[in-house]
Amino acid sequence: DIQMTQSPSTLSATVGDRVTITCRASQSIHNWLAWYQQKPGKAPKLLIYKASYLQSGVPSRFSGSGSGTEFTLTISSLQPDDFATYYCQQYDDYSFGQGTKLDVK
Amino acid sequence: EVQLVESGGGLIQPGGSLRLSCAASGFTFSGHWLHWVRQSPGKGLVWVSRINGDGSSTSYADSVKGRFTISRDNAESTLYLQMNTLRVEDTAVYFCTRSFSYSRRYFDLWGRGTLVTVSS
Numbered sequence: 001d002i003q004m005t006q007s008p009s010t011l012s013a014t015v016g017d018r019v020t021i022t023c024r025a026s027q028s029i030h031n032w033l034a035w036y037q038q039k040p041g042k043a044p045k046l047l048i049y050k051a052s053y054l055q056s057g058v059p060s061r062f063s064g065s066g067s068g069t070e071f072t073l074t075i076s077s078l079q080p081d082d083f084a085t086y087y088c089q090q091y092d093d094y095s096f097g098q099g100t101k102l103d104v105k
Numbered sequence: 106e107v108q109l110v111e112s113g114g115g116l117i118q119p120g121g122s123l124r125l126s127c128a129a130s131g132f133t134f135s136g137h138w139l140h141w142v143r144q145s146p147g148k149g150l151v152w153v154s155r156i157n158g159d160g161s162s163t164s165y166a167d168s169v170k171g172r173f174t175i176s177r178d179n180a181e182s183t184l185y186l187q188m189n190t191l192r193v194e195d196t197a198v199y200f201c202t203r204s205f206s207y208s209r210r211y212f213d214l215w216g217r218g219t220l221v222t223v224s225s
Contacts, residue, residue, distance in 0.1 A: 030208075032210070032211075034211040034212070036150075036212075038150075042217075043200055043215035043216060043217055043218060044150065044200075044215055045215070046211060046212060046213050049209075049211040050208075050211075087149065089211070091204070091210040091211050091212075093152075094140070094152035094155070094210075096149060096150045096151065096152065098149050
């Protein structure tokens with residue numbers, strides 16, 4: 001089984017900040033890496049797929065990068081709507097990272 | 106409207122059974138793999154099971170293998186999850202989600218979820 005490790009678990013930031021979340025896979029995952037945003041009581045929303053491809057309708061301040069086993073999600077200028085929990089997922093055998101809660105500093 | 110709508114959750118005693126449904130609309134149902142993902146209260150997302158487009162292939166997380174069965178009815182555009190021998194640790198919101206196959210197996214559409222509570 002492929003293990004996904006996200007860091008940090010919690011991130012405190014301010015509107016306008018540039019934030020980065022890291023995800024590491026226990027083995028190479030062919031760039032089959034997705035990022036999701038989840039708000040309390042809601043379903044997750046796909047942001048990024050294939051490590052760096054922006055899902056239709058997602059603001060361009062979100063970007064993904066990385067390859068092999070190390071990946072990052074970057075929000076270039078944090079907006080009020082972005083405070084949420086973010087999950088990475090490898091879609092070889094579907095395991096998720098443990099999540100990163102992005103909250104207000 | 107393109108959507109997935111889950112139903113069938115509720116309160117069930119340990120050892121009991123429950124069947125979840127997920128009704129799809131607005132897209133070609135048989136063209137997608139479908140999955141169940143669960144989230145225990147205050148915890149992260151955990152993939153549970155998936156089924157391919159014609160229902161001929163399924164897979165399960167080790168934690169539910171032998172107890173849960175995923176199936177689909179393409180004529181009715183509905184996905185199912187039969188859950189048997191339920192345990193307290195199965196308590197979670199269960200989400201239905203779709204993907205394409207092969208290199209496009211990311212989850213691009215999610216339902217709102219249905220809550221399953223296993224408790225005596």
